[in-house]
Amino acid sequence: MDEFMEAALEEARRGLAEGGVPIGAVLVKDGRIVGRGRNRRVQEGASVLHAEIDCLHSAGRVADYRGSTLYTTLMPCPMCTGAVVQMGIARVVAGESRTLAGAREIMEARGVEVLDLQLDQCSKMMREFIEKNGLLWAEEVGEI
Amino acid sequence: MDEFMEAALEEARRGLAEGGVPIGAVLVKDGRIVGRGRNRRVQEGASVLHAEIDCLHSAGRVADYRGSTLYTTLMPCPMCTGAVVQMGIARVVAGESRTLAGAREIMEARGVEVLDLQLDQCSKMMREFIEKNGLLWAEEVGEI
Numbered sequence: 001m002d003e004f005m006e007a008a009l010e011e012a013r014r015g016l017a018e019g020g021v022p023i024g025a026v027l028v029k030d031g032r033i034v035g036r037g038r039n040r041r042v043q044e045g046a047s048v049l050h051a052e053i054d055c056l057h058s059a060g061r062v063a064d065y066r067g068s069t070l071y072t073t074l075m076p077c078p079m080c081t082g083a084v085v086q087m088g089i090a091r092v093v094a095g096e097s098r099t100l101a102g103a104r105e106i107m108e109a110r111g112v113e114v115l116d117l118q119l120d121q122c123s124k125m126m127r128e129f130i131e132k133n134g135l136l137w138a139e140e141v142g143e144i
Numbered sequence: 145m146d147e148f149m150e151a152a153l154e155e156a157r158r159g160l161a162e163g164g165v166p167i168g169a170v171l172v173k174d175g176r177i178v179g180r181g182r183n184r185r186v187q188e189g190a191s192v193l194h195a196e197i198d199c200l201h202s203a204g205r206v207a208d209y210r211g212s213t214l215y216t217t218l219m220p221c222p223m224c225t226g227a228v229v230q231m232g233i234a235r236v237v238a239g240e241s242r243t244l245a246g247a248r249e250i251m252e253a254r255g256v257e258v259l260d261l262q263l264d265q266c267s268k269m270m271r272e273f274i275e276k277n278g279l280l281w282a283e284e285v286g287e288i
Contacts, residue, residue: 047201048227103226
């Protein structure tokens with residue numbers, strides 16, 4: 001597997017070990033990781049701490065995200081999609097979109113290149129998590 | 145002025161006093177403020193800390209934002225707009241949209257009610273800030 005998606009998966013596993021939703025992300029610029037994060041909604045009690053937001057937060061105040069690529073284990077939701085657009089991120093590589101279709105169209109409409117790797121490893125992790133934590137997931141996607 | 149927009153403006157003034165971008169927000173549910181925040185990009189060195197994200201972060205893990213209203217001194221950007229959609233916030237009241245048109249259409253396309261109060265008090269604060277801090281603002285809106 002691509003080393004950057006592997007790093008995003010590593011973040012997801014870290015989140016799972018902490019009792020959180022297993023979604024991870026890394027931001028890559030000029031061939032190196034400049035930010036990393038995981039969904040920490042459960043751990044920090046904060047709805048906005050999706051993996052991508054946590055990742056961009058760790059990347060800090062970067063005036064120019066242009067040319068960077070965001071790797072995330074799951075297709076981003078409208079908030080994270082909007083963050084991609086707002087920060088001028090050029091490319092998003094998603095591990096899968098079976099668990100959540102996300103808001104790919106918002107990114108593509110603004111010229112962001114989107115790749116969906118459809119990795120079994122990513123969707124299997126989510127499937128197992130949701131089987132055991134149905135309510136947490138329903139809260140995550142705003143169904144309760 | 146509406147007491148909630150006044151509270152959002154108070155947050156914006158607090159940010160200005162800290163040397164930050166003067167944008168503030170409060171989240172209101174059942175007639176009371178359940179979250180408040182201000183743009184803290186400069187203060188915290190974090191690009192994602194827009195006023196609305198900071199506000200939702202302070203509101204913590206709320207399973208049901210439905211029926212809530214977000215008051216913000218400036219029309220939200222794509223990230224914050226996406227957060228509104230993702231969290232199921234029903235209504236957004238913006239202080240103004242002259243400084244930034246924002247991404248009103250993303251919210252309206254998903255059924256969020258959007259009000260633009262066009263308050264001189266809000267746009268004057270931003271105009272004065274931008275006159276003195278052109279580079280900071282250019283970074284905020286991704287122009288540098």
